[in-house]
Amino acid sequence: MTAEAELVAPGAHLERVWTGGSWGEGPVWLPQTQSLRWSEIPGNRIYEYDSLSGRTRVHRQNVEFTNGRTLDLAGRVVQCSHGRRCVEVEIDGEPATLVDHWREHRLNSPNDVVVASDAAIWFTDPPYGITEPDEGHPGSMEYGGCWVFRYQPESATLEPAITDLQRPNGLAFSPDESLLYVSDTVDTARGLIRVYDVSHTTASNGRDFATVLPGCSDGFRVDVAGRIWTSSLDSVQVLSPQGRLVARIPVPEKVSNLCFGGPDGTDLYVTASTSLYRIRTLTTDATWARTAAGKTS
Ligand code: MG
DSSP, X not given: OOOGGGTBOTTOOOEEEEEOOSXXXXXEEETTTTEEEEEETTTTXXXXXXXXXXXXXXXXXXXXOEEEEEEOTTSOEEEEETTTTEEEEEETTEEEEEXXXXXXXXXXXXXXXXXXXXXXXXXXXXXXXXXXXXXXOOOOOSSSSOOEEEEETTTTEXXXXXXXXXXXXXXXXXXXXXXXXXEEOSSTTSEEEEEEEEETTEEEEEEEEEEESXXXXXXXXXXXXXXXXXXXSSEXXXXXXXXXXXXXXXXXXXXXXXXXXXXXXXXXXXXXXXXXXXXXXXXXXXXXXXXXXXXXX
């Protein structure tokens, strides 16, 4: 087992940087402002923590139940909206819908999103925003499944990429983007992560990668060494590229999601039931170089 000391900075401890929310999700680091933005889904608002001042403020309210978010290649925020049943991009501070239909069918409620180095947007589409009263608006599953989609912004084309999961949720690429990890949160007691081979526009050969206990693996990120840093009921768990548990960082609340940030990308920010946590690590996100580059573009 890799020593936890190799992953967490010497003397580092989990710090609660803000509390008072209800089910935080969708954290993303914004290099331009050195701040951390995240969703409070039931509160229907977006928070922003300014790491320079240490203050947290409401970024926007009545946001149609945003969930997961990331940055695109230009450094713009791309996020999922349960209420609008779409993936949207923030332009001049306003959300603009990128995609909300597959053929004539509305999407369910996009949950989490990643952007590949070819600018394609991959996202999961479980139904929580149309089945959970405090996470969106009641609705029906119009295309009859819960898929992972690939959206190509340049051509505005949307294609199903993965159709064999029940509740696809968190997702992230391996550092070379040859693999896509996707969690299935159909069983909240056992966090299942599946892995797929990626070849340009397709994902195939799905197989079980790891089971996270106690579940579930709602959100996760991959570091530069290919390790998976995932949420669980009581901790952040770090899995080796082979799927073995190599470290565990206890968190005193249910963990929903996480992301790397900070000046050099080594601060791990963790959204949990009511709070935002941070711990200094010795690694960073596999996409950190790209994210930092977005700072100036
Ligand atoms: Mg999620």
